[in-house]
Amino acid sequence: MKSLQVITLGCSKNTVDTERLLARLEGVYTIIPEGTPGPVDVLLVNTCGFIGDAKEESIQAVLSAAERKKAGEIGRLVVFGCLSQRYMSQLPGLIPEVDSWFGAREQDSLVASLGGRPASPSGRFRTDGHAYAYLKISEGCDRRCSYCAIPGIRGPHRSVPIEDLVEEARALALSGVRELILIAQDTTFYGLDIYHKRELARLIRSLSGIEGIEWIRIHYSYPADFPEDVLDEMANNPKVCKYLDIPLQHISDKVLDKMHRHVDGAWTRELVRKLREKVPGVVLRTTMIVGHPGEGKRDFEELLEFVREARFERLGAFMYSEEEGTFGALNYRDRIPRHEKQRRLSELMHLQGEISLAYNESRVATTERVLVDDYADGVLVCRSQGESPEVDGEIIVRYEPSFFGGLTPEMLLGKFLEVKITGADEYDLIAEPVK
Secondary structure: OOEEEEEEOOOHHHHHHHHHHHHHHEOOEEEEOOOOOOOEEEEEEEEOOOOHHHHHHHHHHHHHHHHHHHOOOEEEEEEEEHHHHHOOOOHHHHOOOOOEEEEOOOHHHHHHHOOOOOOOOOOOOOOOOOOEEEEEOEEOOOOOOOOOOHHHHHOOOEEOOHHHHHHHHHHHHHOOOOEEEEEOOOHHHOOOOOOOOOOHHHHHHHHHOOOOOOEEEEOOOOOOOOOHHHHHHHHHOOOEEEEEEOOOEOOOHHHHHHHOOOOOHHHHHHHHHHHHHHOOOOEEEEEEEEOOOOOOHHHHHHHHHHHHHHOOOEEEEEEOOOOOOOHHHHHOOOOOOHHHHHHHHHHHHHHHHHHHHHHHHHOOOOEEEEEEEEEEOOEEEEEOOOOOOOOOOOEEEEOOOOOOOOOOHHHHOOOEEEEEEEEEOOOOEEEEEOO
16 A cells, blocks of 8 residues: 555644545555654645644645655645645645645545545544544634634534434543533534534533543633533533633724624623633633734723633633735735733733642642543643643643552553642642652
8 A cells, every 4th residue: 555644734623524535545555643754645734724833833844845756755646724724826836846735624525535434433443542533523614703814614504413423422431531521613502503502511411421531621621601500510510621612812892893793892791701600610711812803902901800710721822914805805904013012921920830839839738630642751641531632731740550459551642540739830730649
């Protein structure tokens, strides 16, 4: 068989796309793990086209692959994903070394061109050995946030039927997955198109019945019309992590209106209050944008004050960047200088660093249940319900062979432990196992 390798860039949604693609090509090609050096018959590059830095990374990856093709290391070079979808009319002429280009919505055509199989609901070729896996519950987005190009790239919202997701999750559980991370452009929108109502809570209940799945984590929740039955599941279902990723983006009424977020500051504050009230101990992760057109100094100060009040356990932020084809690019002038955006970003993240440190220090001397993700340099790398992989910190536990009764570190991967937190910094925690 010919050899095939995929380079995956961008978000966790792209990771799922790659794993579903490889499941349709397994057996037709010998799959070479990403990062393995050497020649390959077919190289696929799964690109990201969301914001400037991600686009630049994808372009550099394609150019590097093109150089390898010219050197004879690659037989056929295929590029697909969001960058291709967004710039299909421009890229082929700029990088002629690429043999084929496919958009983010053209996986069936891509697979057909490679002689692969039809899609199967349970089809995933795991690209790592982690005990967690992302479960993409829908594709596309019907929102029209002013700064976001995703609806134009991925198309309208399309939910995956519950029975297909359960089949996929069962296969993941059989492969050793213990944590499912539900992802989409907007997870709370799930079900509206095929069931005519929001059905995230029903999906969670269905996934909870799968043997082997211990944790279910929710990412990418939109604040407007948040389905409260999901909070009931978080509060009462022992398999649902008391953790919610909910990008709020801002608190100023003026900025939220310009962003087309369909909420105002009062709604946002009330939602945060309700989340903490209905799910005691919930860990909230959010994202903020600084420097959006219309954000004045008072708006930014209001954002800082809101972050001080809400005390989000996790918070990420980025500077507004004008993206072609978005409402913001077409209708607003990006007047805020980059150096001022950077200053605001630094001030916000400095504040959040203090909040995150205080939260982590408050956990010292507590006992927590953790999942072992990795082993390196004599320590087990773990997470509790309060840490999501790849975006949050870690809990570090020194591996002591005598304590674990002869279990090797490799045997502990994917297992749950009880640990006592003994130290903390802004990002990570130190812990020791509890007998």
